[in-house]
Amino acid sequence: MESTELVVNGKAHKLEADSRVTLLDALRNHLGLTGTKKGCDHGQCGACTVIVEGRRVNSCLTLACMHDGDEITTIEGIGQPYNLSALQSAFVAHDGFQCGYCTPGQICSATAMIEEARAGWPSFVSDDLDGPAELSDEEISERMSGNLCRCAAYPNIVNAIRQAAGEQS
Amino acid sequence: MKPFEYAKATAHADATAQAANNATFIAGGTNLLDLMKLEVMAPGKLVDINRLDLSEISQTDDGGLRIGALVTNSDCAADKRIRDDYPVLSRAILAGASGQLRNKATTGGNLCQRTRCYYFYDTAMPCNKREPGSGCQAMEGFNRIHAILGASDACIATYPGDMAVAMTALHAQVEIEDKSGDIRHVPVREFHLLPGDHPEKDNILEPGDLITAVILPPPVEGKQIYQKVRDRASYAFALCSVAAIVKMDGDTIASVALAFGGLAHKPWCDEAVEELLVGQQPSAELFGKAADLLLAEAQGYGSNDFKVPLTRRVLISVLKKATQTGAAS
Ligand SMILES: Cc1cc2nc3c(=O)[nH]c(=O)nc-3n(C[C@H](O)[C@H](O)[C@H](O)COP(=O)(O)OP(=O)(O)OC[C@H]3O[C@@H](n4cnc5c(N)ncnc54)[C@H](O)[C@@H]3O)c2cc1C
Ligand code: SF4
Ligand code: FES
Ligand code: FES
Numbered sequence: 135m136e137s138t139e140l141v142v143n144g145k146a147h148k149l150e151a152d153s154r155v156t157l158l159d160a161l162r163n164h165l166g167l168t169g170t171k172k173g174c175d176h177g178q179c180g181a182c183t184v185i186v187e188g189r190r191v192n193s194c195l196t197l198a199c200m201h202d203g204d205e206i207t208t209i210e211g212i213g214q215p216y217n218l219s220a221l222q223s224a225f226v227a228h229d230g231f232q233c234g235y236c237t238p239g240q241i242c243s244a245t246a247m248i249e250e251a252r253a254g255w256p257s258f259v260s261d262d263l264d265g266p267a268e269l270s271d272e273e274i275s276e277r278m279s280g281n282l283c284r285c286a287a288y289p290n291i292v293n294a295i296r297q298a299a300g301e302q303s
Numbered sequence: 304m305k306p307f308e309y310a311k312a313t314a315h316a317d318a319t320a321q322a323a324n325n326a327t328f329i330a331g332g333t334n335l336l337d338l339m340k341l342e343v344m345a346p347g348k349l350v351d352i353n354r355l356d357l358s359e360i361s362q363t364d365d366g367g368l369r370i371g372a373l374v375t376n377s378d379c380a381a382d383k384r385i386r387d388d389y390p391v392l393s394r395a396i397l398a399g400a401s402g403q404l405r406n407k408a409t410t411g412g413n414l415c416q417r418t419r420c421y422y423f424y425d426t427a428m429p430c431n432k433r434e435p436g437s438g439c440q441a442m443e444g445f446n447r448i449h450a451i452l453g454a455s456d457a458c459i460a461t462y463p464g465d466m467a468v469a470m471t472a473l474h475a476q477v478e479i480e481d482k483s484g485d486i487r488h489v490p491v492r493e494f495h496l497l498p499g500d501h502p503e504k505d506n507i508l509e510p511g512d513l514i515t516a517v518i519l520p521p522p523v524e525g526k527q528i529y530q531k532v533r534d535r536a537s538y539a540f541a542l543c544s545v546a547a548i549v550k551m552d553g554d555t556i557a558s559v560a561l562a563f564g565g566l567a568h569k570p571w572c573d574e575a576v577e578e579l580l581v582g583q584q585p586s587a588e589l590f591g592k593a594a595d596l597l598l599a600e601a602q603g604y605g606s607n608d609f610k611v612p613l614t615r616r617v618l619i620s621v622l623k624k625a626t627q628t629g630a631a632s
Binding site for chain 1: 304306307308309329331332333336337340349351353377380381386387390393394397398400401402403404406407536537538
């Protein structure tokens with residue numbers, strides 16, 4: 135058993151769990167935060183995306199015990215039904231989902247992705263590695279390629295992200 | 304996943320001592336945990352090296368860069384010095400995996416990532432890499448993603464990564480600290496092994512060896528290109544990739560460094576091909592000869608036969624782009 139302290143959405147939690155417990159299972163099964171979803175459990179779909187120390191990561195491919203003391207933001211920390219983030223509102227406005235299973239991962243991922251672009255990080259499709267990183271549709275698709283949507287709501291997801299990124303800049 | 308003991312390394316010596324004693328390092332965990340979930344790998348003990356002081360990119364005395372083993376792929380690709388002076392490396396890293404994975408994946412872990420051969424991943428199947436002596440199911444099975452160069456009768460798997468392909472073209476060195484604290488440097492070109500009779504061994508690391516950094520030589524002049532061909536536009540491994548650094552002198556090729564991904568058990572390089580190109584004027588005939596030489600011993604195994612003409616075309620197109628004078632890189 136490993137003891138780990140996770141600071142999730144600003145609140146510290148003590149976790150006593152087997153070393154095998156992934157961050158994803160810790161959030162869902164131990165802390166009851168079921169907003170974060172398990173799709174593939176192998177880093178291939180992005181449904182489990184959360185923000186750890188400011189960076190989006192796949193919570194299925196990391197162990198909870200590797201994150202002692204880390205600050206973690208899950209979808210529950212990004213907004214609540216009557217207090218949506220700009221990006222969440224944009225997903226509603228643009229119909230950026232159908233079944234909704236991939237949506238928490240899409241929103242956590244896009245929230246951090248907008249910050250990456252703002253920090254000037256280039257992407258595979260950037261003509262110039264030295265930016266500025268403008269979030270065109272092509273850039274959004276490339277930067278969000280780690281989040282699959284089996285309902286293929288992609289065009290509306292891109293529209294939602296473009297709108298939210300534009301409003302915030 | 305099989306149960307394992309977990310420890311956080313506090314210092315290099317602590318990490319290497321534990322690893323020499325049968326423990327496995329975990330860095331980003333994005334490859335190791337994937338394989339542990341499937342029980343393709345089942346280490347009895349994990350040593351978490353994430354708290355070691357290996358997360359810096361610093362200047363070397365000769366004007367190159369030292370990339371710490373724990374620098375994430377994201378930080379490496381976005382580093383201003385790498386974007387400006389080693390764009391082939393930024394581009395190769397950005398061509399791999401996803402934003403989320405690159406935030407976790409480390410320089411050391413990326414070098415050591417294991418093959419994506421389907422049978423290696425499937426513990427119900429024979430595989431000499433996973434279980435030496437059991438056979439190779441890929442040889443006569445589905446081998447679309449497999450090697451066309453340097454394979455053996457024991458294994459036709461490929462090294463799947465992108466980052467190391469660029470590092471191969473850049474003549475980078477891997478810095479390794481062993482269990483007695485000694486540090487050695489191995490060219491990336493010699494880090495990965497061909498499968499031969501021992502496909503279970505991917506690279507030259509011995510038990511206890513800790514990768515501490517990758518060292519880039521001083522920046523070289525010339526156009527730098529990373530071209531990756533894959534089954535979808537993003538978030539897929541390379542079927543074939545080419546890293547090229549080409550310097551022109553007027554209308555002749557002054558220097559060339561080439562490396563290839565997705566073709567072999569290691570990032571492939573062929574100095575004879577580089578020599579053939581140097582001092583020549585670019586032409587379709589010259590590029591065709593370079594491709595002939597590169598692929599002289601290429602062999603397909605059925606579903607990967609297409610990689611031979613594909614590689615030929617990708618190489619020719621990259622050389623065309625790289626030798627065009629005037630245009631920016
Ligand atoms: C869905 C998916 C898609 C991907 N697509 C691509 C792609 O297109 N291109 C690409 O290049 N990669 C791709 N990857 C692979 C990814 O790049 C690797 O998983 C990652 O780079 C591994 O780094 P890590 O730090 O997470 O390694 P870990 O999983 O922590 O470790 C991997 C191995 O390296 C060893 N190790 C780690 N650090 C050290 C060290 N300092 N010294 C000695 N040994 C060490 C570990 O013991 C382990 O055996 C993909 C992965 C996934 C899951
Ligand atoms: S190609 Fe190599 S990794 Fe794949 S089944 Fe054969 S021995 Fe195993
Ligand atoms: S559940 Fe983590 S990437 Fe699919
Ligand atoms: S909305 Fe159903 S998977 Fe994306």
